[in-house]
Amino acid sequence: MRLRILQLLLLGLLIVAWYVMTAPGLIPPFYFDKANRAAFFFGEPQKVFWVIFDWFASGEIFPHLGITLLETALGFTIGAAAGLGIGLWLALSPTASAITDPYIKGFNSMPRVVLAPIFAVWFGLGIWSKVALGVTLVFFVVFFNVYQGVREVSPNLIANARMLGASQRQLLRSIYLPSAMSWVFASLHNAVGLAFVGAVVGEYLGSSMGVGYLILQAEGTFDINTVFAGILVLTACALVLDSLVGVVERRLMTWQPKAGQTEKV
Amino acid sequence: MTTTKEVPALALADITCRFAARDDASKAYTAVANATLNVARGEFVSVVGPTGCGKSTLLNVAAGLLEPSSGTVEVFGERLLATAGVNRRAGYMFQADALMPWRTGIDNVIAGLEFRGVPRTEAVAQGEGWLRRVGLAGFGDRYPHQMSGGMRKRLALAQTLILSPDILLMDEPFSALDVQTRQLMENELLALWAEDRKSVLFITHDLEEAIALSDRVVVLSAGPATRPIGEFRVDLPRPRDVSEIRMTPAFLDLHREIWAAMKEEVLKAYEQQKAI
Numbered sequence: 001m002r003l004r005i006l007q008l009l010l011l012g013l014l015i016v017a018w019y020v021m022t023a024p025g026l027i028p029p030f031y032f033d034k035a036n037r038a039a040f041f042f043g044e045p046q047k048v049f050w051v052i053f054d055w056f057a058s059g060e061i062f063p064h065l066g067i068t069l070l071e072t073a074l075g076f077t078i079g080a081a082a083g084l085g086i087g088l089w090l091a092l093s094p095t096a097s098a099i100t101d102p103y104i105k106g107f108n109s110m111p112r113v114v115l116a117p118i119f120a121v122w123f124g125l126g127i128w129s130k131v132a133l134g135v136t137l138v139f140f141v142v143f144f145n146v147y148q149g150v151r152e153v154s155p156n157l158i159a160n161a162r163m164l165g166a167s168q169r170q171l172l173r174s175i176y177l178p179s180a181m182s183w184v185f186a187s188l189h190n191a192v193g194l195a196f197v198g199a200v201v202g203e204y205l206g207s208s209m210g211v212g213y214l215i216l217q218a219e220g221t222f223d224i225n226t227v228f229a230g231i232l233v234l235t236a237c238a239l240v241l242d243s244l245v246g247v248v249e250r251r252l253m254t255w256q257p258k259a260g261q262t263e264k265v
Numbered sequence: 266m267t268t269t270k271e272v273p274a275l276a277l278a279d280i281t282c283r284f285a286a287r288d289d290a291s292k293a294y295t296a297v298a299n300a301t302l303n304v305a306r307g308e309f310v311s312v313v314g315p316t317g318c319g320k321s322t323l324l325n326v327a328a329g330l331l332e333p334s335s336g337t338v339e340v341f342g343e344r345l346l347a348t349a350g351v352n353r354r355a356g357y358m359f360q361a362d363a364l365m366p367w368r369t370g371i372d373n374v375i376a377g378l379e380f381r382g383v384p385r386t387e388a389v390a391q392g393e394g395w396l397r398r399v400g401l402a403g404f405g406d407r408y409p410h411q412m413s414g415g416m417r418k419r420l421a422l423a424q425t426l427i428l429s430p431d432i433l434l435m436d437e438p439f440s441a442l443d444v445q446t447r448q449l450m451e452n453e454l455l456a457l458w459a460e461d462r463k464s465v466l467f468i469t470h471d472l473e474e475a476i477a478l479s480d481r482v483v484v485l486s487a488g489p490a491t492r493p494i495g496e497f498r499v500d501l502p503r504p505r506d507v508s509e510i511r512m513t514p515a516f517l518d519l520h521r522e523i524w525a526a527m528k529e530e531v532l533k534a535y536e537q538q539k540a541i
């Protein structure tokens with residue numbers, strides 16, 4: 001509780017600082033040569049707030065936000081599912097993993113954002129080019145974590161399950177999957193953010209809808225307040241999605257020991 | 266006597282296990298060499314030997330988890346091939362913790378039944394019974410990390426015994442327990458064993474425990490190239506109470522005799538490990 005108050009206090013402080021530095025004429029300009037230059041480059045918090053308020057009050061933002069969230073959700077789901085499936089498969093099949101190893105490494109070290117223009121050509125300017133970008137970003141994070149997770153399964157656990165009569169399928173279900181799950185969740189937090197990056201960067205490079213598109217438009221007219229408003233809305237959404245992953249994680253991972261689990265009397 | 270009666274439950278013949286060194290293949294380490302060991306039906310055999318001599322290795326071979334470099338394993342007269350899977354007739358209680366951390370106590374106990382497709386309600390009913398027998402009644406909904414080391418050992422015991430395997434392989438199952446609990450568990454094990462006389466291969470480094478429990482004690486030499494160097498029949502009357510039997514003169518005589526055979530090997534193992 002105390003922590004929350006301090007966190008809010010810090011937020012307030014940042015906004016006040018933002019306001020004081022940018023409000024034209026409030027303090028004498030110390031870096032820029034004109035009083036309204038700071039506001040031109042950094043926006044003004046109260047105006048940013050009103051942009052956001054207008055967006056939601058008029059409902060103008062919803063179709064754009066909906067598109068961006070849809071792209072994010074699709075990119076995340078497809079990428080995570082593919083990463084989980086292929087990660088499990090390669091981790092359990094040494095031959096396949098040995099053959100594909102250099103390709104995986106290559107794709108992973110490639111700066112995958114450069115694929116965005118190609119996806120735009122392949123999938124058009126609709127949502128699928130953005131989804132494709134999100135998938136390529138999400139896939140590798142999840143994939144490597146699952147791969148690692150399966151490799152790290154204690155050999156003792158496997159031996160014990162085999163002695164208890166587990167078949168290969170049962171081993172997968174009751175040993176490999178649950179054991180890889182903690183790694184998967186660690187990666188999903190990153191993956192949500194990356195799915196967002198995929199969606200927004202895709203929109204940025206060519207689209208007619210989405211929050212990325214709004215930001216691009218505003219930038220074209222030097223409307224810095226709208227740019228900041230877009231950034232803030234995206235940040236808030238990313239935080240919400242991340243906490244959703246956190247909720248699911250806590251639900252599924254009740255078995256994990258938490259540090260110092262004694263109750264205060 | 267019928268011939269099937271003479272077929273041992275478990276027959277390890279001329280087993281050699283060489284482990285390749287990680288960096289240099291020519292420097293392979295021979296953990297076990299030419300070891301032969303039989304467990305008759307219904308017999309309780311203990312294996313004692315200095316630490317690191319290859320007891321767990323031998324048990325892994327018997328379980329079909331580890332393929333020996335040479336030698337054969339027969340289970341009730343049938344060849345056990347590691348390529349064809351593990352020893353289906355054996356239950357194995359591991360030395361290290363092998364419970365599934367994401368399953369509660371009861372779900373861990375019934376894992377084996379679940380793998381065999383026993384309906385859940387029936388499995389849980391059996392599981393609760395076993396939790397009671399190992400003194401964990403009411404702890405079924407706890408996760409392993411919420412239990413003490415001794416509780417986890419008892420959980421693992423229930424997990425293994427619930428399947429009622431014909432052969433029981435146990436790798437220092439009670440070494441993590443305090444003396445009192447340990448004697449309780451030893452008596453419990455003897456009582457369970459007396460019910461249906463499974464064949465038991467029991468590993469321990471505690472000679473007293475070995476004598477108190479078994480029909481036969483096998484002493485292993487120090488590594489490398491471990492093999493059995495002595496076998497001692499334990500003709501103490503059953504049923505036994507492990508804490509009382511330790512005081513009897515017959516027990517003490519046996520202890521002295523086996524210890525004399527072991528002492529040299531223990532010292533040898535100690536010197537070797539110091540030298541490394």
Ligand SMILES: Nc1ncnc2c1ncn2[C@@H]1O[C@H](COP(=O)(O)OP(=O)(O)OP(=O)(O)O)[C@@H](O)[C@H]1O
Pocket residue numbers: 284285294296314315316317318319320321322323360470488
């Ligand atoms: N996978 C392996 N690779 C290489 N060496 C191994 C391997 N497993 C065991 N060893 C070696 O074989 C020897 C016997 O090991 P083992 O685990 O069977 O000993 P142990 O008798 O069970 O000892 P303890 O009483 O301490 O449990 C040890 O020296 C060990 O270092």
Ligand SMILES: [Mg+2]
Pocket residue numbers: 320321322360436
């Ligand atoms: Mg051992």
